[in-house]
Amino acid sequence: METNQKQPFMEFPSVESRVIAGILFFTGTLILLAWAAINEPARMTEFTERFNGRSVETGAILFENNCSTCHGDEGYGIAGRAPALNNPFLLNYNFFAEHDRQIAALNDQIAAVDAEKEPEKKAELESQLALVEAQRQELYETLRYDYSEQWAALDAQLTALDSRIQEELAIPASLLGVEVQKRSDEISALEAELLPVTERITAAQSAGQTPDPADVQQQTDLQTQIDAKKAELSPYSTLNDERTPLLAKTGRYRALKDAHEQVKALRVQIAELESQLAALPEGDAGRADIESQLDTLQSQLSAQEKARDDALQAMIDAKDIIDFDPEAPSRMTQLKWNGTLEDLIYTTLLSGRPVSAAYWPAPMVAWSQDAGGPLRRDQVQNLTDYVLNWSREFTLQDVRRINQLAIEPSASAGPSVDAVCPDIESNPDSCVVDDIVVQISALEVMDSTAGQQAYTENACSGCHFSGSVIAPAPQGVFTRAQGYSQQDPATFPDARHYLVQSILYPNSFSSDGFTAGAMPTTFGKTLDLQTLANIVAYLESQDQ
Amino acid sequence: MSVLPVPSILDDIKEKGVRKAVYETLDRTTERVTAGMNLQDIREALRGDKPSRRPNPRLTPHADGFWLHMRPSYYHTAVTGLYPTFRLGWLSTFFFAFEIITGLFLMIFYTPSPDVAYNDMKNILGNVPLGQLMRDLHRLGAEGMVTVVALHMLRTFVTGSYKKPRQFTWFTGVVLLLVTLFLSFSGYLLPWDQLAFWAVTIGTSMAEAAPPQVVGTNVNLLLRGAPDIGAGGLLRFYLLHVFALPLITTIFLGVHYYKVVLHGHSLPPREEEVGKDTAKRVPMDRRTYYIPDIMSNELAWIGMCGFILVLLCLWFFHAPLENHADPQVTPLHTTAPWYFLWLQGMLKLGDKVIMGVVLPTVIFGFLFVLPYVDLTPSRRYAHRRIALSLGMLTCLALVILTYMGTPYYGVSTAANDEVAQELIPMEGVGEIRAIPFDELQANLTATESSNVIWSVEVDAWKNSTTPVDLDANVLARDPNAIVIREDNLDQLEELYKENYPELWKAIEEYHHLLFDEFSDSLPNAVGYISISLTQSNLVRFYILMTWDVPQVDDEGEIVMNDDDEPKLLLNEEGNPIRAISGKQVYIHEESEWHAH
Structure with a gap:
């Protein structure tokens, strides 16, 4: 037998080498693992950031494809269609967080200082407080009233238009209206002239006679003149149509800008006078003079502040701007949301906001596949991450780009019922049901269709539905109310009294078989008179 | 007391x-x-x-203990060296144990449900200490196991060790090879990302092709739990991966080991006479005892392999994780796992049933019966020229077929999509995601007020009935857009190369794709890049290209004219037809594609 007695190749030739290699490798592995373990926290943080970044990237594409048609490409909302998501109220940005923190801290310090022993320190702190409060006020007013940039842009637009008018029509823009009027008047005059001629021709025709050729000639001439005049008018009126609204809009912006600047200027004057006054010793002869000046300025200031608010309201009414109140509560507060902001956005995407159909042209649909939408949960998460990625320190430029804010579902059109009876809390008898019944009965319309919608929106239907065991059903409520009124005509002179009382003061009387105290007592605060009237009208239609 | x-x-x-x-x-x-x-x-x-x-x-x-009862107490010295086993059988077992240990770790943090599986991956990678390392080790171990098991079979074939009396050992080995492949494949699905979903969809679609149709349909239903992979399929693959297949492996590994001990390790062919099996008759002076020699060697190897694997996974290898599985979107150039690429290659050659079902069945069937068919007694290389030549040819065929399985062979995609895919792949990094955020931020072409939603614009241009002057239109919307023409590479190089190397690399690649690689399919092309900031830390990167549509013959080849330039397709007025296409990607400051 041919055998090869050569020793085979061994990578670790002896037991010693194996033991040494084994120990070295095991130790090496342990060192590597320890090294990895030490670096884990940093690596995990980095990974999570990276993963979230990529989630935002995916969310951005989903947003562009699914959401931007209603919420706008940059999330600033589209007026009348859907609210902004790129919005400080949704993203819980508080413009005054730092100021409020400082104010609270200063107040604490002031409270801690003993005024008897350290009057100077207290005065120092108080002046600091006044300073911070003034800064806060200034920031508030800037956010609320400063549209000067927009005004400047509009003004530039107007100037450009005016120079175009000058160029094209060779008249100053200020005369445009006059020119248009002049030509319109001429056309009207010609038309007035044409009218009897046309009448004569028509009369002749209806009598079967041939119209007077002179008349026909005159009609043609006049018509030609009118057409020529109209053609001449056309560029004037086109530019005028363009200019008039722009002029009005610029005017509104200017009114606000001027009023705001006036307010600021008056504040400076008042501050100056106040410091002068403070410098004068008690009983100085000059004080009375300054004080009277101050009074004048103060009254001017409040007049200007009112003018400023009016100007702002005019702009809001004209839909130039949105009603942006930097101190408005955050969306989470508005909705009484208990979870995190992420939860709010995620669940809104998950199941939509069916109720929003009541106040938007199209409701926010449910986007998740769980609720019949197109997106998977991970995609909903991507979108949530994308929306949350708008969180930042909002600037004036940012908020001016918002086109639409969220509508508060409970926001009422008019003053609430309680506002009609302002003292209702301290003195419930001050505003009896009778008064309200009289007031709603005096309204022009009581719309039962709108009432039915309000019935749903205000969640009445959540408990009061057909067959409900927790609250009386709406069906037949009017009939029942009439019954109560017959039983107790002193309290309920008619069915309407019963209905109004039951809505506003539900605990004063409870229907048989139902638990008292279950119904919210806040409808007096949330309903306005018209809505209450509509709901009552709806209930009155439920007479079986 | x-x-x-x-x-x-x-x-x-x-x-x-x-x-x-x-x-x-x-x-x-x-x-x-x-x-x-x-x-x-x-x-x-x-x-x-x-x-x-x-x-x-x-x-x-060995006589009294359980664990060593399975191991021979001594080996023939001739089989203890690196040759002839290359330790491949031992390594296969090592990897199996290694996979069980790392797999158990991962199992703790994993739920087999489409709703949460991907999130669990995120959790393992971002919230579990050493989670990423364990996943990488498990994945690398799986690739290693497939490789080692396949090489082990190749070695057994080459040394003729499957021959009598070891026919059944070989048979169980083929079972173990198949189980190993399916173990690895079933693990593929579990992360529930796009890679997982589509690789397994392709894989199981082969089962669907099995004839007759009633069998195919039902095998498919059995595997996927529904006509398409979903919650049912994931659970099935999970159970296969963590329970059924490991169980089968354990059973067959037991049989395989038992047979190895029973017949002894086959000696190197030159050590014994032709037709004789002398593995069990070991002369006293040729015995190497398990204790201490073999055992110490195995312990050293465990240390070494563990060290190398940990080292690789810390710095050189990371298991990929793509986007969440999306049944609606098939990523371009989806492939099967690498060890099944040869199958994908075969599928490109012919009928799905023959290439995807019949032929693989025949191939594995042949492997099973090989020792019962090949009855030639000699294990010497010189006597087995035909068998070894066939083996080499098979290996060569596998390599070629594997190449043919990749997207580089026989996949026709529109050139513009191919360009977009190269720059912004649907999955993975590509040239553009690799640009660091600060380079992008320094090169925004669109200002805040001129942010353009290109996808909307491009749709409008595509649907326009009148020809669109893209140059004017693009520059009207983004006057600073980077324009890439055949002749302006030098200017662009001057602008970007020095300060923005990664952006420059992307531009260069874009230029290369348009004017070199796909110049025939995209004649007279112009490329545009528009970069805008959409959120304070998020950039929108849009690539836009326009070209003249070339004529294409029946075989999909571009028709060339005498000057070796592509002939253009003309419209009714005799003008070339200009096509437009674009693709965008958002890049977040922290997503750091360039680093990983």
Whole structure:
């Protein structure tokens, strides 16, 4: 037998080498693992950031494809269609967080200082407080009233238009209206002239006679003149149509800008006078003079502040701007949301906001596949991450780009019922049901269709539905109310009294078989008179 | 009288002193644990001395212990070297154990449900200490196991070790190879990302092709749990991966091991006479005992392999994780796992049933019966020229087929999509995601007020009935857009190369794709890049291209004119038709594609 007695190749030739290699490798592995373990926290943080970044990237594409048609490409909302998501109220940005923190801290310090022993320190702190409060006020007013940039842009637009008018029509823009009027008047005059001629021709025709050729000639001439005049008018009126609204809009912006600047200027004057006054010793002869000046300025200031608010309201009414109140509560507060902001956005995407159909042209649909939408949960998460990625320190430029804010579902059109009876809390008898019944009965319309919608929106239907065991059903409520009124005509002179009382003061009387105290007592605060009237009208239609 | 009411070590200590009592207890315990070897025996073995007592205590662990019962007490010295086994069989077992350990770790943090599986991956990678390392190790171990098992079979074939009496050992080995492939494949689906979803969709679609149709449909239903992969399919693959397949592996591994011990390791062919099997008849001077030689070597190897794997996974290898699985979107150039690419290559050659079902069945069937068909007695290389040549040809065919399975072969995608895919792949990094955020931020072309939603614009241009002057239109919307023409590469180089190397690389690649690689399919092309900031830390990167549509013959080849330039497709007025296409990607400051 041919055998090869050569020793085979061994990578670790002896037991010693194996033991040494084994120990070295095991130790090496342990060192590597320890090294990895030490670096884990940093690596995990980095990974999570990276993963979230990529989630935002995916969310951005989903947003562009699914959401931007209603919420706008940059999330600033589209007026009348859907609210902004790129919005400080949704993203819980508080413009005054730092100021409020400082104010609270200063107040604490002031409270801690003993005024008897350290009057100077207290005065120092108080002046600091006044300073911070003034800064806060200034920031508030800037956010609320400063549209000067927009005004400047509009003004530039107007100037450009005016120079175009000058160029094209060779008249100053200020005369445009006059020119248009002049030509319109001429056309009207010609038309007035044409009218009897046309009448004569028509009369002749209806009598079967041939119209007077002179008349026909005159009609043609006049018509030609009118057409020529109209053609001449056309560029004037086109530019005028363009200019008039722009002029009005610029005017509104200017009114606000001027009023705001006036307010600021008056504040400076008042501050100056106040410091002068403070410098004068008690009983100085000059004080009375300054004080009277101050009074004048103060009254001017409040007049200007009112003018400023009016100007702002005019702009809001004209839909130039949105009603942006930097101190408005955050969306989470508005909705009484208990979870995190992420939860709010995620669940809104998950199941939509069916109720929003009541106040938007199209409701926010449910986007998740769980609720019949197109997106998977991970995609909903991507979108949530994308929306949350708008969180930042909002600037004036940012908020001016918002086109639409969220509508508060409970926001009422008019003053609430309680506002009609302002003292209702301290003195419930001050505003009896009778008064309200009289007031709603005096309204022009009581719309039962709108009432039915309000019935749903205000969640009445959540408990009061057909067959409900927790609250009386709406069906037949009017009939029942009439019954109560017959039983107790002193309290309920008619069915309407019963209905109004039951809505506003539900605990004063409870229907048989139902638990008292279950119904919210806040409808007096949330309903306005018209809505209450509509709901009552709806209930009155439920007479079986 | 014992110290305590019951007998205890204290009695021993009282009698013999602390040192001796403790040593003796330790010695006894060691002997029990090792099923026969005490401290002195172990010391001798490690020193390389001969055993000092009879019967040989190094044999008792094999006779009395469970674990070593499965191992021979001695080997023929000729099979203990690196050749002829290359330790591949041992490595296969090592990887199997390694996969079980790392797999158990991952199992703790994983739920087999489409709703949460991907999130669990995020959790393992971002919230579980050493989670990423464990996943990488598991994944690398799986690739390693497939490789090692396949090589083990190749080695067995080359040395002719499948021949009598080891036919059934080979048979169980083929079973183990198949199970290994499916173990790896079933694990593919579990992360529930796009890679997982589509690789497994492709894989299981082969089962669907099995004839007759009623079988295919039902096998598919059985595997996927529904016509398409979903919650049911994921659960099935999970159970296969963590339960059924490991169980089968364990059973067949037991049989395989038993047969190896029964017949002995086959000697190198030159060591024995033709037709004889002398593996079990080992002369005294050719015996290498398991204890201490083989055992110490295996322990050293465990240390070495573990070290290398950890080292690789810390710095060089990371298991990929793509986007969440999306049944609606098939990523371009989806492939099967690498070890099934040869199958994908075969599928491109012909009918799905023949290439995807019949032929693989025949191939594996042949592997199963090989030792029963090949009855030639000799294991010597010189006597097996035909078998070895066939084996080499098969390997070559596998390599070629694997290449053909990749997207580089036989996949026709529109050139513009191919360009977009190169720059912004649907999955993975590509040239553009690799640009660091600060380079992008420094090169925004669109200002805040001129942010353009290109996708909307491009749709409008595409649908326009009148020809669109893209140059004017693009520059009207983004006057700073980077325009890439055949002749302006030098200017662009001057602008970007020095300060923005990664952006420059992307531009260069874009230029290369448009004007070199796809110049025939995209004649007279112009490329545009528009970069805008959409959120304070998010950039929108849009690539836009326009070209003249070339004429294409029936075979999909571009028709060339005499000057070797593509002939253009003309419209009714005789003008070239200009096509437009674009693709965008958002890049977040922290997503750091360039780093990973």
